[in-house]
Amino acid sequence: MMVIRRKANEAIRISDNIRVVIHEVRHGVVRFGIEAPDDIAVHRLEVYEQIQQENQAAVAGDTLAWLKQGE
Numbered sequence: 001m002m003v004i005r006r007k008a009n010e011a012i013r014i015s016d017n018i019r020v021v022i023h024e025v026r027h028g029v030v031r032f033g034i035e036a037p038d039d040i041a042v043h044r045l046e047v048y049e050q051i052q053q054e055n056q057a058a059v060a061g062d063t064l065a066w067l068k069q070g071e
Contacts, residue, residue: 004012012020017037024031034042043051 006012006022008022008024010022014020018040019035021033021035022030023033036042
């Protein structure tokens with residue numbers, strides 16, 4: 001893992017097509033924006049993990065478990 005210090009309005013470039021811009025750092029909370037092509041999915045970790053669980057349930061044919069997650 002690479003750890004980089006950035007201040008507000010500074011950016012990080014990932015490859016040629018992803019840019020992360022720090023908007024604000026206040027009270028230990030960082031607000032940042034991610035600029036990426038439309039074909040690259042960008043999710044918060046908890047959303048990504050939920051998508052993965054739903055995909056695994058669908059592949060396993062466990063549609064009932066997938067439906068119960070939405071309750």
